[in-house]
Amino acid sequence: MSLIQKSAAELGALVAAGEVSAVEVAEAHLDRIAEVEPKINAFLHVDREVTLGQARAVDERLRSGERLGPLAGVPIAHKDIFTTRDMPTTAASRILEGWRPPYDATVTRRLREAGLVILGKTNLDEFAMGSSTENSAYGPTRNPWDLDKIPGGSSGGSSAAVAAYQAPLSTGTDTGGSIRQPAAVTGIVGMKPTYGGSSRYGLIAFASSLDTPGPFARNVLDAALLHEAFSGHDPLDSTSIDAPVPSVVEAARQGDVAGLRVGVVKEFGGEGFQPGVQARFNEAVALLESLGAKVVEISCPSFATALPAYYLIAPSECSSNLARFDAMRYGLRVGDDGTRSAEEVMALTRAAGFGPEVKRRIMLGTYALSSGYYDAYYGQAQKVRTVIAREFEAAYHQVDVLISPTTPTTAFPIGERADDPMAMYLADLCTIPSNLAGNAAISVPCGLADEDGLPVGLQIMAPVLGDDRCYRVAAAVEKALESRWGGPLLKEAPAL
Amino acid sequence: MTTTKMSYDEALDRFEPVLGLETHVELGTASKMFCGCRTMFGAPPNTQVCPTCLALPGSLPVANAQAIESTIRIGLALNCSIAEWCRFARKNYFYPDMPKNYQISQYDEPLCFDGYIDVEVDGETVRIEIERVHLEEDTGKSTHVGGATGRIHGADYSIVDYNRAGIPLVEIVTKPIPGADRLAPEVARAYVTELREIMRSLGVSDVRMEEGSLRCDVNVSLMPRGSSEWGTRTETKNVNSLRSVERAVRSEIERQGAVLADGGRIVQETRHFHEDTGTTTSGRSKEEAQDYRYFPEPDLVPIAPDPAWVAELKAALPELPSVKRKRLQAEWGLSDLDMQAMHNADAIDLVEATVAAGAPAADARKWWMGELARRANESGTALAELPITPAHIARVTELVASGALNDKLAREVLEGVLNGEGTPDEVVDKRGLKIVNDEGELSAIIDEVLAANADAAEKVRSGKIAAVGALVGGVMKASRGKADAARARVLILEKLGVSE
Numbered sequence: 001m002s003l004i005q006k007s008a009a010e011l012g013a014l015v016a017a018g019e020v021s022a023v024e025v026a027e028a029h030l031d032r033i034a035e036v037e038p039k040i041n042a043f044l045h046v047d048r049e050v051t052l053g054q055a056r057a058v059d060e061r062l063r064s065g066e067r068l069g070p071l072a073g074v075p076i077a078h079k080d081i082f083t084t085r086d087m088p089t090t091a092a093s094r095i096l097e098g099w100r101p102p103y104d105a106t107v108t109r110r111l112r113e114a115g116l117v118i119l120g121k122t123n124l125d126e127f128a129m130g131s132s133t134e135n136s137a138y139g140p141t142r143n144p145w146d147l148d149k150i151p152g153g154s155s156g157g158s159s160a161a162v163a164a165y166q167a168p169l170s171t172g173t174d175t176g177g178s179i180r181q182p183a184a185v186t187g188i189v190g191m192k193p194t195y196g197g198s199s200r201y202g203l204i205a206f207a208s209s210l211d212t213p214g215p216f217a218r219n220v221l222d223a224a225l226l227h228e229a230f231s232g233h234d235p236l237d238s239t240s241i242d243a244p245v246p247s248v249v250e251a252a253r254q255g256d257v258a259g260l261r262v263g264v265v266k267e268f269g270g271e272g273f274q275p276g277v278q279a280r281f282n283e284a285v286a287l288l289e290s291l292g293a294k295v296v297e298i299s300c301p302s303f304a305t306a307l308p309a310y311y312l313i314a315p316s317e318c319s320s321n322l323a324r325f326d327a328m329r330y331g332l333r334v335g336d337d338g339t340r341s342a343e344e345v346m347a348l349t350r351a352a353g354f355g356p357e358v359k360r361r362i363m364l365g366t367y368a369l370s371s372g373y374y375d376a377y378y379g380q381a382q383k384v385r386t387v388i389a390r391e392f393e394a395a396y397h398q399v400d401v402l403i404s405p406t407t408p409t410t411a412f413p414i415g416e417r418a419d420d421p422m423a424m425y426l427a428d429l430c431t432i433p434s435n436l437a438g439n440a441a442i443s444v445p446c447g448l449a450d451e452d453g454l455p456v457g458l459q460i461m462a463p464v465l466g467d468d469r470c471y472r473v474a475a476a477v478e479k480a481l482e483s484r485w486g487g488p489l490l491k492e493a494p495a496l
Numbered sequence: 497m498t499t500t501k502m503s504y505d506e507a508l509d510r511f512e513p514v515l516g517l518e519t520h521v522e523l524g525t526a527s528k529m530f531c532g533c534r535t536m537f538g539a540p541p542n543t544q545v546c547p548t549c550l551a552l553p554g555s556l557p558v559a560n561a562q563a564i565e566s567t568i569r570i571g572l573a574l575n576c577s578i579a580e581w582c583r584f585a586r587k588n589y590f591y592p593d594m595p596k597n598y599q600i601s602q603y604d605e606p607l608c609f610d611g612y613i614d615v616e617v618d619g620e621t622v623r624i625e626i627e628r629v630h631l632e633e634d635t636g637k638s639t640h641v642g643g644a645t646g647r648i649h650g651a652d653y654s655i656v657d658y659n660r661a662g663i664p665l666v667e668i669v670t671k672p673i674p675g676a677d678r679l680a681p682e683v684a685r686a687y688v689t690e691l692r693e694i695m696r697s698l699g700v701s702d703v704r705m706e707e708g709s710l711r712c713d714v715n716v717s718l719m720p721r722g723s724s725e726w727g728t729r730t731e732t733k734n735v736n737s738l739r740s741v742e743r744a745v746r747s748e749i750e751r752q753g754a755v756l757a758d759g760g761r762i763v764q765e766t767r768h769f770h771e772d773t774g775t776t777t778s779g780r781s782k783e784e785a786q787d788y789r790y791f792p793e794p795d796l797v798p799i800a801p802d803p804a805w806v807a808e809l810k811a812a813l814p815e816l817p818s819v820k821r822k823r824l825q826a827e828w829g830l831s832d833l834d835m836q837a838m839h840n841a842d843a844i845d846l847v848e849a850t851v852a853a854g855a856p857a858a859d860a861r862k863w864w865m866g867e868l869a870r871r872a873n874e875s876g877t878a879l880a881e882l883p884i885t886p887a888h889i890a891r892v893t894e895l896v897a898s899g900a901l902n903d904k905l906a907r908e909v910l911e912g913v914l915n916g917e918g919t920p921d922e923v924v925d926k927r928g929l930k931i932v933n934d935e936g937e938l939s940a941i942i943d944e945v946l947a948a949n950a951d952a953a954e955k956v957r958s959g960k961i962a963a964v965g966a967l968v969g970g971v972m973k974a975s976r977g978k979a980d981a982a983r984a985r986v987l988i989l990e991k992l993g994v995s996e
Contacts, residue, residue, distance in 0.1 A: 083554045096553065103547050105554055202554040208794035238558050238796050317794055320586050323597035324551040328656075342592045342654065369588070369789035378791060 003028040008074045008168040008222040015062070015073030022062075022073030026055040026117050029075045033119065033166045036496045041141050042151075042161040044080045045087050046120035051075075054086075058115045071229055072115030077167035079158050080121035081128055082108050082213070083202040087118070091204045092136040093126045095325045095332045095353030105202020106237065107171060107213050110230040119167050122157030126355045127322065128178055128206040130154050131427040134418050135357045142414070143186055145454055145493050149411035152182025152427075155216070159186040162216045164496060169226050170216040175206050176310055177406075177431025179214045180443035184406035184457025187445045187489045189223045189474065190216045192431075194464050195438035196241040198227075199234035205321040207314035208239075210435045218490060220444060220475040224252035227467070243465060246440075251468035255475030258292030262473070263399035266299040268430045274409040276449025280456040281405045284446040287480055288403075288473070298399060302391045305384045306433040307425060312368045312381035313436070319365030322358065325350065360421065389437040396463045401473055404430045406443040406457030434461050442470035444477055445489040455489060500754040504746055507718070507753025513680040514726050515673040515745065516715035517624075519691055521666045522634060522708070523566050524701045528662035529633040530557030530600065537707055541657040549662035551595035556795050559584070563664035564607070564799060565809065566700040567631045570666055571608025572810045573694050574626050579607050581800045584631075584793040589786060593636035593656050601632035601667075603790040607799065613694070614818065615686040617679050619832065624687050625671040636661040666700075672715075672726065680716075680749065685742040688712055692738075693817035696845075705737050712741055714769075716748040718756060727752075728762040732776050734769045743774045751776065824848060828857040841869055842879055846886055853890035859897075863889050867907055871914060884913050891920045904977045905929045931980045935987075938971075938979060942987055945970040957992050964988055 003011065003025055014020045030048050037043060058073050083089045083101035085108075090096040104112070111118065125135035133141040133156025141156045143149040144164040151160040155172030159182030162170050172179035174192035183190025191214045198213040205211060215226035227248050234240045264285055269278060289295050327333040327349035328342070335348035354362070368377035395402055407427055417424040434441040443457040458477060462469040482488055528535055531548035547555040571578055585603035611626035637660045642652025668691065676683040692710055695703045703710040717729035730752070735744045747769075752762055766779040815823070821844060825835045828847075838844050843864045850860035864879065868889075872879045892909055895901040901909065901924070912923030924930060932938050946953045949970055955963040964985060971984040989995065 083552075089553070091553070099553070101547075101552065101554070103552070103555075201556050204553040205795075236558060237556050239794075316791060320588050320598050320789070320791070323588060323590065324553070324595065326590065326592070326597055328592050329550055329595065330552065343590070346590060366789065369791055371785075371787045371789070374789075374791070 004032045004165045004168075006168065007219055008071055008217060009225060011074045011168060012070045012072060012225075016070075018062075022055040022058040022115070022117055023052060025073055026051055026075050026119070029119055029167055033161075036164050036166065039142060039147055039496055040144060040160050040164050040166070041139055042077065042122055042157040042164065042166060043120040044090060044092060044123050044136075044138055044157070047087060050086050051117060051119055054112070055117045058117060061115065068115035069229055071169070071225055073117065074115075074169060075117045075119045075167055076111060076226070077120060077122045077158055077161040077170035078108065078111070078118050079124055079155055079171045079173060081124060081173055081204045082171065083204070084108050084118065084121065087121055089121065089204070090138075091127045092124045092138055093353065093355070093358070094137045095349070096330075097137075097332060099331055101202075103202065106199035106234045107230045108202060111171075114229040116169070116229065122155070122161055122170060124157055125154035125178075126358050127204065127318070128154040128173055128175055128211075129318070129357050129361055131177070131181055131424050132412075132414070132417065133157060133182075134414060135355055137355055140414055143411050144496060145187065146411065148413055149454065150185070150414055152185040152411065154178040155182050155190075158216050159183055159188060159190065162186070162188050162218055163490065163493065168218065169222060171226075171230070172214055172216055173203060173206075174212050174214050174431075174435065175210045175314060176435050177428035179216065180406050180431045180441060180457065180459060181427055183216060183443040184445075184459075185411035185455060187455030187493065188216055188218050189220050189442065189444050189478075190214065191223050191227055191442040191467070191470065192434065192440065193227060193231060193467050194241065194440045195435070196237075196239050197245065197440070197465070197467060198231045199237045199240050201234055201236040205317075207317040208321060209317060210310075210314060212435070218488060220255070220471060220478050221249070221252045223442075224248040224471050241465070246465055246468040248468050248471045251472040252475045254472055255479050257288055257473055257476045260293045260401070260473065261399040262288055262293045262295045263298035263395055263402045264295060265303065265402050265404045265430075266297050267301065267303050268404035272408055272426070272429075273405060274449060274451070276451045277405050277407070277409060277456050280447040280449065281458060284458045284477060285403070287477065291476055291480060296399060298395050298402060300391050300395060300402075300433070302384070302387045303433045306388055306436055307429060309381040309384035309388070310428075310432045310436060311364070311425060312377050313385065315361040315365035316368045316378050317365065318358075319362045319369065322354075322362060325353065357421070385436045388433055392433070392437045392439060392461075392463065396466075400462070401466075401469050402461040403473075404459050404461075406430060406459040410449045410452055410454035410456060430459055437464075439463055440465070440467040440470050442474050444474040446477065446481065447489070448492060500758070501747075501750040502753040502757055504750055507749050508678050510721060510757065511718035511749075511753055512674070512677060512721055512723075513745070513749050514717045514719065514729070515670075515676055515680055515684055516729065517670045517673075517684060517687060518713040518715070518731075519668045519688065520711040521570075521668065521691075521695055521701045521703060522710075523563050523664040523666060524699075524709075525560055525562045525566070525664055527560060529560050529563055529631070529664035530662055533662065535663050537709075539659055541655075541659060544659040545661070549595065550658055551597075557600060557793075559796055559799070560664055563631060564801070566664075566698070567607050567629060567666050568801060568806060569698050569809055569813065570668070570695070570700060571611065571629045572806070572813055573698055573816060574608070574611040574613055574629060574668070576608035576611030576626060576629055578801060578806050579605060579609070579799070580803065581605075581798055582607055583798045584796045585790045586793050588789040591635070592654065593638040593658075593661070595636065595658060595661055599632060599635065600793055600796070602630035606630035613687070613690055615683065615690045616818075617682045617686050620679075622676060622679075622683050622686075624673055624683075627669045627671045629666060629668050632665050632667060634660050634663040634665045674726075681742040681745040684714060684745045685738050688741050689738055690817065697814050697817050697820070699814075708736075711736070714741060714744045714748070716745055716752065717762070718749065718752045720756075727756070728764050730762065730765055730767050730776075732767045732769050733779070736771065740769060740771060744769045744776060747775050820844075828861070830861075834861075838865060841865060843869070846879060849886035850889045853887045855890040855893040859893040860886075860889060863892070863910070867910060882914060883916060884910065888913050888920055895920065895924070899980055900924075900931055901929065902931060902977070902981060904972075905931065908977075930978065932975050932978045938975075938984060938987060941971055941974050941979065942984065942991060945974055946988070946991065953992060956989070956994055959994070961989075961994065961996060
């Protein structure tokens with residue numbers, strides 16, 4: 001088995017044992033990136049020398065006897081929405097083209113401290129606004145399962161890189177499903193931690209009250225190891241939770257659901273759901289029962305209002321968060337020819353620098369926050385958010401976790417929904433409620449849809465700081481399914 | 497824009513003013529409101545900045561606990577209620593000196609609300625009700641280069657210093673103040689003066705209007721006498737001294753009076769005060785209210801001060817200036833007028849400190865309000881800025897009381913201290929200013945003076961004791977002020993064989 005096929009846990013163990021160097025592991029992955037990147041376009045930035053420099057430094061730290069975590073020497077693809085001192089950070093927007101941050105995000109810093117080696121910065125929907133990575137200013141990323149299909153979004157570069165064996169691990173951010181949906185449609189594991197469980201410092205904000213950094217990996221244990229490496233309280237993020245990180249690695253190793261109470265969300269199934277998705281989901285429910293879980297159906301009627309509430313709250317926050325891109329201090333500057341006022345330069349820059357989806361959301365949010373409309377839109381959406389959180393709470397009195405398909409459909413063709421925002425927004429139907437409530441949720445592969453042979457994801461949701469439950473159930477499902485399949489789902493993916 | 501004015505008296509005969517004051521106080525915290533940057537005034541431009549106060553992508557605010565505590569203390573000193581739970585809010589508008597293009601402020605949930613302070617004007621106590629006290633961040637400072645007005649429109653280019661961006665700012669808003677009537681300008685000034693002293697006594701800000709750490713916006717409207725319906729108000733900015741507060745109110749009353757008397761309509765607008773002319777000119781119209789799209793700041797958690805902690809802060813408040821003034825006036829036995837004069841001269845704290853350093857109150861007051869006030873006035877500095885301390889004054893009064901110095905020598909000592917020649921004792925040594933206490937030396941001087949002034953000596957001998965003054969004066973002159981005048985008088989009378 002070549003280095004690129006190994007899990008992150010295996011690579012970490014090999015490096016720790018001195019059987020392979022961090023430099024060798026990085027080189028193998030950089031070679032893979034060079035080989036398949038023309039087909040995938042997962043990365044916005046790769047700098048071989050910077051990456052190998054990081055790998056050499058990790059080898060040196062290990063040689064000098066420094067005790068690093070289980071992922072020391074393991075390479076990672078980093079979503080280009082986290083600031084990095086040694087690589088540009090663009091959020092896939094023209095307005096930040098070439099910007100080199102003078103500081104590392106907390107997530108970036110913790111990756112470095114744990115000895116992870118950053119392979120490059122991955123593609124995304126501009127400012128994480130989208131579900132297909134088609135909204136990147138630098139071209140779409142392709143799904144390794146079918147190059148004509150989307151890899152999900154907004155963290156589509158990160159999901160594709162892991163699914164294409166360009167990296168064993170990657171980072172993502174999940175605002176309305178931007179980790180779980182790409183994980184589902186590329187056949188990998190993606191976790192949205194509890195809001196506040198992972199730091200937003202240095203994460204370029206889309207919607208502050210929803211944005212949550214989280215891990216991608218090809219298996220549940222690797223995801224948990226990465227989750228543990230970068231999570232935990234950060235005094236630089238006021239909304240970060242000052243509590244110990246749930247014991248996610250232990251839960252991922254346990255993978256036992258005997259006696260666990262599992263609720264199937266009644267509203268997330270049936271009409272509007274692709275038959276192949278529904279079939280795999282139903283099998284997963286039966287599987288959990290066979291493993292000893294007590295499965296009941298739970299109705300969450302308010303979840304139907306989650307999508308409209310989300311499309312008021314997220315754009316409102318983004319309309320304000322993106323105001324700072326004004327050509328004054330950094331990034332693109334258009335029309336500054338000495339004849340125009342600062343105001344005109346700001347307007348020209350923003351017109352040229354933001355893509356259509358970003359502009360759409362800024363307009364939506366500006367409108368929703370306007371005097372006279374605030375109560376009807378933003379205020380009302382916040383009330384809906386409270387109702388949804390209460391409904392989750394009530395559900396978690398009856399069950400330990402809730403489950404649903406991660407997405408209503410498998411990966412759709414590139415271009416199919418690009419001009420139909422409403423259809424695009426539906427991709428996040430099942431994932432958004434957990435964002436609004438700040439809960440933990442994971443997507444784990446549960447098979448291929450019969451009609452298109454593309455991956456289907458199972459979503460497991462848990463209450464605030466119940467992240468370990470997500471990993472426990474996901475690990476149990478993964479173990480049972482892989483023994484049935486005779487290996488991971490990804491081995492079914494076509495060669496690139 | 498009209499510049500026609502009506503006389504103040506005429507305007508007040510026909511109209512009644514309603515005031516409102518919005519005061520911004522920069523807190524003197526060591527670090528900024530939402531990041532760890534320093535807050536030193538006058539540092540080189542853009543040297544006290546970081547990702548957060550420059551609003552770099554990805555940066556986040558963390559609220560300054562000291563600033564929250566100071567704001568609560570201000571609220572308590574202004575007799576406000578303190579919110580048990582409140583949030584920051586974003587005020588959204590684009591301006592180049594505001595890095596995020598929104599200001600983190602507070603909107604409908606201020607930290608402190610519903611308070612009051614009493615101010616005294618012309619012996620009358622006026623209660624000013626406080627609407628709210630909230631916490632926010634300052635913007636950067638723009639300098640507009642070129643163009644006539646120093647404003648952004650018409651400038652060739654602008655430069656921005658972000659050192660000020662993110663400095664904690666407390667906004668104190670009064671409720672509308674009707675009923676000040678003819679005293680409106682004085683009431684406005686007295687209110688700002690009182691606020692300034694409260695801030696100083698709390699130690700939360702250096703409240704220097706000239707450095708912008710205390711800034712005041714003055715709202716004025718007029719209503720016809722007999723009416724109870726308030727008129728349209730204007731908001732005058734750029735009011736940078738206590739005197740300007742008074743002048744701005746007066747000027748707006750005169751201007752609005754002329755407009756209304758002419759059948760005109762007051763435009764709701766921002767006006768700018770001009771120090772040189774004492775008048776205001778039209779700025780931005782507020783008729784179409786700007787929509788700031790306020791919403792709760794999602795990057796920060798709510799503030800929920802523990803009521804027990806608030807009670808502790810309240811119990812630990814220092815004696816407030818108005819209470820302290822009453823106490824000191826009684827202790828020092830001063831008239832209202834004397835006390836008011838000291839208040840106006842900003843001398844109360846200095847006198848108090850001098851008394852605390854051992855000087856009698858009357859002497860302390862005499863020096864600060866006399867010689868030192870004169871020197872401060874001459875050099876155009878504030879009394880507290882003089883390079884002399886209350887301890888120095890206390891030492892000088894001690895030297896006078898012990899007979900080592902007389903008043904004239906004491907003034908010379910003060911001059912030496914102000915010149916940077918050292919402590920009073922050092923100045924006495926260096927300048928050789930000790931009173932002549934050597935009886936032999938003094939006796940010799942007296943003999944010379946008596947010989948030179950035989951006429952006066954004869955008058956005294958013949959019983960005209962009042963004439964001794966001229967002889968004492970002669971001794972003082974001959975000793976170049978170093979003689980002890982009282983002792984000299986006794987010796988002269990002795991020598992002339994006269995007893996009182």
